Amino acid sequence: MTDRNIVLIDPNDRRSVAALLLSAEAHTWGKVVSRETGEIGWAVPSQRFIGLYHLATADSCTCTDNRLGQVCKHQRAVRIHELLAHAVQRPRRRRLHLRPVPNEEETYD
């Protein structure tokens, strides 16, 4: 298990509380796919600057907090969102290959 699969929610840590609140709004995020790497990121709305977005993945973010070396609330929110999305994915329905019952006349000719 890598570090990105671990999300600690500490009610005394403002980043983790903010991340939990942000992740509840994940349905409003824009999904972004890197043309170069295929990596999936999310456009997470800035709470300070309305109309601006931070490009966040589980491992990176474009916000100031992240540039200062913190695992920011956006990254944490992405981790929570991706872990929850993975946890609720339902297994694909197994395809059954049905074969018709052979006609008795054809079978016993």
Ligand SMILES: [Zn+2]
């Ligand atoms: Zn951030």
